[in-house]
Amino acid sequence: METINVENELREVVSRITCQVNLATKQGRLDVNLSLEDALIPVLKEVFSLARLVNLNAKQKNFPGIDLGDEHDRVAFQVTSTSGLDKVKKTLNVFIEHGFESNFDELFILILSEKQKSYSQEAIDKIVQGKFEFDAKRQIIDLSDILAKTTSLRLPAQKRVLHEFKLILGDIDGYLQYTDVxxxxxxxxxxxxxxxxxxxxxxxxEVSIDFEETLKRARQELAFKKRRYNKKTLVRLAMVLNGAMSDGWTFHEGKLFSFVNPEFDNSLRQLIDIDTIEPIQTSELLESEFEEYRNIxxxxxxxxxxxxxxxxxxxxxxxxxxxxxxxxxxxxxxxxxxxxxxxxxxxxxxxxxxxxxxxxxxxxxxxxxxxxxxxxxxxxxxxxxxxxxxxxxxxxxxxxxxxxxxxxxxxxxxxxxxxxxxxxxxxxxxxxxxxxxxxxxxxxxxxxxxxxxxxxxxxxxxxxxxxx
Incomplete structure (x- = not known):
């Protein structure tokens, strides 16, 4: 008797969900499937015995072609509120285009509204071309097909499925709001x-290089052709000409700044007047009233x-x-x-x-x-x-x-x-x-x-x- 009551409740709840989806679709709310993808996972796990089914859109935003997948049992689902053949063909094209047949052996297209009475297997075969098996009668499903599969489940499993469907529907048919604030x-x-x-x-x-001579050599030896340049560029060119490069410096108003003592750095020592080296606390520059020193x-x-x-x-x-x-x-x-x-x-x-x-x-x-x-x-x-x-x-x-x-x-x-x-x-x-x-x-x-x-x-x- 309890089994009959549970099955009757399942039919009623599924019927109401289908009705709500149909109404939402007619109102132009074609994204209703997005609200139900996560909610359907516990149901599909029970009905298809897919313990590792996950929302692929959570793993990768806008996952192409399919919405849910179990990569261990190699089964994927496209969840949609659109029931036409064009949607089926588009899904199959994307599935093949991305090579998902190498990751999933079976693809189910789950239609949340009512599916058509039939779909052209010939049109589908032209797309699939034997790359994987897709039986329109078996693999294009709607909620009535899921309901039919629940009859073979044990009573505890049927109760769990009923509970999940009730969460989707909600006490006041608010299937989009099934979590507490x-x-x-x-x-x-x-x-x-x-x-x-x-x-x-x-x-x-103090930088001691001859800027004019550096520019002349750079044009001759390095094929430097730029017409616009500044002294910082010429300092770097001087480094290249000297054959010793370093990034750990900056140049401002004729002076070279570095965290390392240039006297002991070959790439920097050739650019400066050693007698002018002066250490200063980093904090003095950072606490200066002049923003330019902080920027240095x-x-x-x-x-x-x-x-x-x-x-x-x-x-x-x-x-x-x-x-x-x-x-x-x-x-x-x-x-x-x-x-x-x-x-x-x-x-x-x-x-x-x-x-x-x-x-x-x-x-x-x-x-x-x-x-x-x-x-x-x-x-x-x-x-x-x-x-x-x-x-x-x-x-x-x-x-x-x-x-x-x-x-x-x-x-x-x-x-x-x-x-x-x-x-x-x-x-x-x-x-x-x-x-x-x-x-x-x-x-x-x-x-x-x-x-x-x-x-x-x-x-x-x-x-x-x-x-x-």
Whole structure:
């Protein structure tokens, strides 16, 4: 008797959900399926015995073609409120275009409204072309098909399915609102600020190079052709001509500033009058009433990081004003770095992508990149880490398709993805600079605790994976 009551309730609840979806669809609310994707997971887990079914859109924003998937049992679902053949054909085209048949053996198209009485298997076969099996009668389903499958479940499982359907529907047919509103509480937020330390002393010296002679030699020996240049450019050209390069300096009003004593640095010693070297406390420049001196220190910190990070196979792209991960060896096709976030994981920071149309040609090199800017908060200094991606054609020069590739990648990135990449960069800088006993140190990201009533952690698309 109890079984009959449960089955009757299931029919009633499913009928009401279908009715609500039909009404929403007629009102033009075609995104109703987005509200139900997560809610349907417990139901589909029970009915299809898919213990590892997850929302693929949570793993990757706007996951193409399919919404739910169990990569262990190799079953995927597209959840839609549109029942036409065109929607079915579009789903199959996207599924094949992205090669998902290599990840999933079965694809079900779950229609939340009522499916058509029949679908053209011939039209479907033209798209599938034997790449995987797709039976329109069996694999295009709606909620009535799910209901039919529940009859073969044991009573406890039927009760669980009924409970989940009731949550979807809600007591007042509000199937879009099936969670309770929580009171504001203390939140722990991870910032993209990392505390930094740097040398306490800056060395200042008068630059003694002959600028006119340097320009003349640069034009003859280095084929320097630019008409617009400044003295800082000429100082760098003098370094190149002397055959000793360094990034850890800056130039201002005829003077060279560096955290290292130029008397003992071959690349700098050739540029300055040794007798004019004067050490000064870094704090004196930072606390100066003149903003230009604080900017000198900020630039000096950034330039010094270029040299420190170059030893870690991290380059600097001046056009994008960003640091980026390079391969450790010239012929490497990828670079993976082990790190510890929530657990030990591997992050891919560089990879070579071949052209699918011409497999012998490189389409681009993809690098994790980041910008560093420096801010003073209280008595401490912090670097602000902003992650991104850089696409190059030879590991050094930006690809012509950089903007297009970057735009596509950022559409896939979630807030969780960006947060984890930022955490990885801070971890890498912190551990690697410690290992080399650098004079420059970066801490882990700063944690803030605050009451933020308009923020609900449940509303954020989480990416708990520390892997790339």
């Amino acid at each position: 929580k009171e504001p509480e203390q939140k722990t937020l991870t910032t993209n600020l990392a505390k930094i330390t740097f040398p306490d002393e800056v060395f200042i010296a 220190v900020k630039e000096l910190i950034k330039n010094s990081f270029k040299g420190e990070l170059a030893d870690l196979s991290i380059g600097f792209n001046s056009l994008e004003n960003c640091f980026y991960f390079l391969p450790e060896r010239e012929d490497d096709e990828a670079r993976k770095i082990e790190w510890i976030g929530k657990k030990k994981a591997i992050r891919t920071v560089f990879e070579k992508k071949m052209n699918s149309r011409s497999p012998e040609k490189v389409l681009y090199f993809k690098h994790i990149s980041f910008t560093l800017s420096f801010v003073n908060i209280g008595c401490d200094w912090y670097c602000l880490i902003v992650p991104s991606w850089l696409y190059t054609y030879n590991c050094y020069k930006k690809s012509l398709g950089h903007e297009k590739f970057l735009s596509k990648q950022k559409r896939l990135d979630t807030s969780g993805t960006v947060r984890n990449i930022t955490r990885f960069i801070a971890y890498f800088l912190s551990t690697e600079l410690d290992k080399k006993n650098s004079a420059f140190r970066v801490s882990q990201l700063e944690i803030l605790e605050c009451e933020y009533p308009d923020f609900d952690a449940e509303d954020v698309i989480e990416d708990d994976s520390d892997e790339s």
